Amino acid sequence: MESSAHKFKDLAFTARRDAHLQAALGKLGSGFSLKRKEAARRLPEFEGLRDQAKTIKDHVLENLDFYLERFEERVIEGGGELHWCGDADAAQKKILDICRKANAKTVTKSKSMIGEEIAINEFLEKNNIEPIETDLGEYIIQLRGETPSHIIAPAVHLNMGQVEDTFREKHTTLEPGRKLDEPQRLLEEARSQLRDKFLNADVGITGANMLIAETGSTVLVTNEGNADLTHTLPRIHIVIATLEKVVPTLEDATSILRVLARSATGQEMSVYTTFCTGPKKSKDEDGPDEYHVILLDNGRSELLGSEFQDMLRCIRCGACLNHCPVYQTIGGHAYGWVYSGPMGAVLIPALIGLDRAGDLPNASTLCGQCEAVCPMRIPLPGLLRAWRTKQFEGSEKNTLGKILLKVWVTFVKSPKLYRGAMNFILMILEIFGRKSGGFQWLPLAKGWTQSRDFPSPAGPTFVSQWKKGLLMSDQEELQKRQKK
Amino acid sequence: MSTDREAILRRLKTKLYRDENPITDAFSRLQAPPLNIIPKRGANDLKNKVKNFIEEAEMADATVTKIEGLASLPKVITHYLASQNLPTGIRVADSLVDVNWGSQPLLSVKKGRAKGTDLVGVSRAFAGVAETGTLIYLSGEENPSTLHLLPPTHIAVLMEKDILGNYENAWTNVRLKCEKNAEGATSLPRAVSWVTGPSRSGDIEQTLLLGVHGPQRLHIVVVGNG
Numbered sequence: 243m244e245s246s247a248h249k250f251k252d253l254a255f256t257a258r259r260d261a262h263l264q265a266a267l268g269k270l271g272s273g274f275s276l277k278r279k280e281a282a283r284r285l286p287e288f289e290g291l292r293d294q295a296k297t298i299k300d301h302v303l304e305n306l307d308f309y310l311e312r313f314e315e316r317v318i319e320g321g322g323e324l325h326w327c328g329d330a331d332a333a334q335k336k337i338l339d340i341c342r343k344a345n346a347k348t349v350t351k352s353k354s355m356i357g358e359e360i361a362i363n364e365f366l367e368k369n370n371i372e373p374i375e376t377d378l379g380e381y382i383i384q385l386r387g388e389t390p391s392h393i394i395a396p397a398v399h400l401n402m403g404q405v406e407d408t409f410r411e412k413h414t415t416l417e418p419g420r421k422l423d424e425p426q427r428l429l430e431e432a433r434s435q436l437r438d439k440f441l442n443a444d445v446g447i448t449g450a451n452m453l454i455a456e457t458g459s460t461v462l463v464t465n466e467g468n469a470d471l472t473h474t475l476p477r478i479h480i481v482i483a484t485l486e487k488v489v490p491t492l493e494d495a496t497s498i499l500r501v502l503a504r505s506a507t508g509q510e511m512s513v514y515t516t517f518c519t520g521p522k523k524s525k526d527e528d529g530p531d532e533y534h535v536i537l538l539d540n541g542r543s544e545l546l547g548s549e550f551q552d553m554l555r556c557i558r559c560g561a562c563l564n565h566c567p568v569y570q571t572i573g574g575h576a577y578g579w580v581y582s583g584p585m586g587a588v589l590i591p592a593l594i595g596l597d598r599a600g601d602l603p604n605a606s607t608l609c610g611q612c613e614a615v616c617p618m619r620i621p622l623p624g625l626l627r628a629w630r631t632k633q634f635e636g637s638e639k640n641t642l643g644k645i646l647l648k649v650w651v652t653f654v655k656s657p658k659l660y661r662g663a664m665n666f667i668l669m670i671l672e673i674f675g676r677k678s679g680g681f682q683w684l685p686l687a688k689g690w691t692q693s694r695d696f697p698s699p700a701g702p703t704f705v706s707q708w709k710k711g712l713l714m715s716d717q718e719e720l721q722k723r724q725k726k
Numbered sequence: 727m728s729t730d731r732e733a734i735l736r737r738l739k740t741k742l743y744r745d746e747n748p749i750t751d752a753f754s755r756l757q758a759p760p761l762n763i764i765p766k767r768g769a770n771d772l773k774n775k776v777k778n779f780i781e782e783a784e785m786a787d788a789t790v791t792k793i794e795g796l797a798s799l800p801k802v803i804t805h806y807l808a809s810q811n812l813p814t815g816i817r818v819a820d821s822l823v824d825v826n827w828g829s830q831p832l833l834s835v836k837k838g839r840a841k842g843t844d845l846v847g848v849s850r851a852f853a854g855v856a857e858t859g860t861l862i863y864l865s866g867e868e869n870p871s872t873l874h875l876l877p878p879t880h881i882a883v884l885m886e887k888d889i890l891g892n893y894e895n896a897w898t899n900v901r902l903k904c905e906k907n908a909e910g911a912t913s914l915p916r917a918v919s920w921v922t923g924p925s926r927s928g929d930i931e932q933t934l935l936l937g938v939h940g941p942q943r944l945h946i947v948v949v950g951n952g
Contacts (some may be wrong), residue, residue: 266931273932287765294762305752307738312756319907327732365781378938379929397929405930433938440939441842445780456756457914467875467925467940474871474917491759492900496893500765507928509780510858514940515920522916527839529739529916539734545740707872 243361243389245597247578247590254605257572266399267570272394274564277508278615288504291320295501296619299555303546309455310537316458320520322533324614330360333538337362337447340534341371341716344478345442352462352469353377353560354449355393356482358580359540359593362447373447374439375390376468378432385412391574391582394506394560399573402428436468446472446530450483451557452498453535456491459517460535463502466468467514483557486554492517499555501617506559541593549628553588555618562612562622567650568605577602584612584622591629596636603629661705668699675699757910761774761894767893768857775856776948779889781861786923787936788944796822796883796949801832803848803881806945812846812879819849821868822883839870840877847873848881848943853896854889854948858922861946862896864903865917874921882921886950893920 246253253620257263282288302309317324327333341349349366351357351373363373363384377385379397383390390396397405400522406422409431422428448469454459460481464468473479489495503509522529545554563569563583574582579590579599587602603626612622637643653660675681675698683691692697702708770778780790793802799822807814815834818827827835840847849869851861861882863869874880890896904911925940936942 269806269932282912285765285767287763289762291765298762302751304742305749307735307742308752310738311735318909320913326734328730328733332730337795349868377929378927395929395932398932400931402931425933428930429927429935429938436939437842437943456759457912459918465928466938468938470871470917470919471939474875480927485738485809490755493759493762493894494755496897497762499893509922510786511860511920511922513786513921513923513925515922517914517918518916519914519918520916523866526865527867527870528872529865537734539737543734543737543741546738547743593867601771621930724748 243358243580245590245594245598247379247594247602250576250599250601250605253576253578257576261402262404263399263573266401267573268396270398270564270570274507274560275615276563278505279508280388281508281510284510285500285504288501290616291497291500292619295428295498295557295617296555297457298489298497298680299618300486302489303551303554306485306488306546308641309490312451312455313458313488316455316553317520317535318458320395320458320533322458322520324535324537327536327540328539329538329540331483333536333540334362334365334548334660336536337369337482338369339367340478340480340532341366341445344444344532346371346478347446348372348374348375348439348443349445350374350440350443350472350476351380351446352448352464352472353380353390353396354447355390355480356449356484356538356540357447357581358389360482360538362482370686374436374443376436376440376466376472377464378429378466378468381432381436382408385409389575389580392557392560392563395582401577413461414616430450432667440471440475443472443476445478445480446476446536447480447482448472450481450487450535451502452495453483453488453537454495454517455493456489457517459492459498459519460517461495462516463511463512463514465497465507465513470514470516473516473518473530474528477530478532479521480534480536481518482536482538484538484540490491502557502559505561505615505617549586550592550625552620553585554626554691555620556585556589557618558585559617561615561617565611565615567607567609572605584626585620588620588622588625596629596633600633603627603633616723661703664703665706668703672699729751743848764892764894765857768855768895770856770891772889775889775891776886778826778856779854779859780948781856782856783861783923783946786859787926788859788923788946790946790948792948792950794950796825796934797829799825799947799949800827800833802947804830804833806881807846810879810943814846815844816846816881817844817873817877819869819873821850822848840872840875842876844877846879846881847875847877848883849873851882851884851888851946852948853899854884855891855893855896855920856889857892860920860922861920862900863917863919864900864915866915867920871917871919874919875940878937878941879943879945880924882944882946884946884948886948890947892919 347524366373434600503512521533569583591599608623680695853862924944927938
């Protein structure tokens with residue numbers, strides 16, 4: 243996928259002024275996070291399961307080569323084929339090869355973030371194969387020519403009226419006067435449009451939530467059932483997954499599933515969780531004749547052993563997006579590439595380069611909500627800080643910034659110097675700000691004052707009050723009591 | 727051998743400088759999968775497991791009927807279809823071949839995999855998991871996956887004795903049923919499906935809608951030992 247992450251500031255600015263988007267994001271705020279909280283409350287073992295899920299994935303990452311080779315053996319043994327692909331180009335070519343051999347005209351797809359990474363839809367279209375997204379949200383945004391704005395709720399940026407307009411524009415064979423004023427009607431129209439596509443597709447492409455080394459299975463989690471129709475009905479099933487998705491055993495996958503849906507939507511378990519293993523068996527009446535797994539690196543092996551290795555534990559539940567004040571303010575598209583929210587701000591620079599996505603790690607208040615809810619306990623704020631450090635070390639241009647920081651460090655290291663300077667500055671600010679109560683302009687602080695006032699200080703610092711023996715608030719309290 | 731394979735594995739092995747120990751750990755993990763934390767809520771006697779299963783399944787928007795013995799299954803299905811204003815044509819899994827469908831002459835029963843035109847699918851669940859009210863289906867000639875996916879109404883037949891406390895119990899039973907390779911690793915059926923409630927989406931303004939691509943109605947018939 244083309245990136246526009248370098249235009250983050252412009253995109254975020256526009257997003258703030260998009261009334262439709264702001265209304266949609268307003269709804270997001272409470273929904274997912276309340277449901278997650280309730281699901282966590284219902285399961286006393288939830289925190290322990292989070293620790294366990296982290297431990298399992300850390301163990302996998304330490305032994306990634308071993309588990310991938312075992313997974314490969316089991317896929318082949320089960321009658322499937324496994325294709326290692328270093329990057330997006332290799333994966334695109336392999337998928338096209340498989341489709342061409344099968345003389346495929348149409349491909350049904352169930353939602354896959356890796357599919358977005360390698361821009362498989364555009365690539366297939368260019369090669370005269372029609373890709374059809376089948377997840378309701380993905381179907382809507384495919385019709386609109388948009389990309390997903392949330393990992394698990396790809397059309398969360400749209401309202402019902404926008405969906406209706408899109409359906410009227412694209413479903414041209416249907417009666418123009420039909421009613422589409424309720425979500426249920428929109429759903430029924432999408433369902434009936436997609437029914438024949440499911441039944442007639444030559445190839446089904448799915449992602450995978452996990453790969454299981456013990457059995458060579460790929461695990462698929464959906465609520466709609468679209469992934470299951472995608473891998474059951476066509477003659478060929480292609481799974482696209484990245485290296486870090488592998489887990490050792492069925493029990494390990496189960497432990498991670500216990501935290502996945504609860505963290506994502508607050509469900510006890512998603513509606514459909516399917517473990518696919520190979521093509522159909524000799525006596526099966528349904529299922530594909532061929533089963534291919536595209537095992538994609540696309541930058542993951544570079545993260546292994548690096549300070550960003552923790553990011554490889556991510557299971558794409560979206561909890562960090564749902565709890566992020568920045569995501570809730572600007573939505574997913576502003577991030578400019580496949581992912582968004584805190585996990586996107588860490589992962590995007592790792593996959594497309596810090597030079598092309600340098601604003602993302604800075605677009606965070608580091609409030610820590612993301613880390614508090616991450617089922618895999620990824621230290622997201624720490625990783626964002628790590629990117630900021632790298633950025634600072636790598637920047638040659640920003641010499642003024644570096645000098646100012648050195649000055650700052652000198653002051654901070656010496657409490658006397660620091661307090662003296664602070665008392666001086668506070669005195670000046672208090673004198674000039676006494677009348678208005680705040681500043682609309684300050685030297686060297688344009689970045690602050692252009693969007694809000696800087697408040698004038700309320701009085702001496704805590705330390706200087708403490709030194710006088712009593713805090714002002716205590717003195718006031720004392721005076722009150724003496725009066726009584 | 728593909729060159730991408732060699733290159734990726736070489737990168738991984740370079741990055742993963744380590745002692746021999748973790749590999750031994752990993753090897754034994756696959757040989758004898760250890761049990762992780764299992765929530766207590768599933769651990770109960772059968773009667774309470776059945777109760778928990780039904781409560782959780784209903785919370786996930788499934789409907790549940792309990793019967794004593796398979797003999798009354800056709801009657802219960804006829805009643806359910808009538809109560810929902812549904813036609814009486816059903817597509818039934820071979821795993822339910824012993825049921826005397828002829829006892830309900832109104833039912834028109836077809837066998838085999840589901841077609842796009844079928845309105846009601848009936849299949850037998852391999853297990854029910856009390857922890858979350860989840861049904862487990864194993865694909866195969868006796869239980870085509872399309873039966874619980876394509877028709878807009880799905881009726882799941884679940885024997886009370888197959889209601890288990892947690893998913894781990896179900897994996898134990900799956901492993902017992904499946905073939906093993908020379909190293910003792912399990913060969914799973916093509917699709918092991920966990921189903922918790924009817925199909926749904928919140929993709930339009932986060933409104934909960936049932937029946938997107940999978941069934942809109944999931945009716946579970948729990949069959950006692952009577």
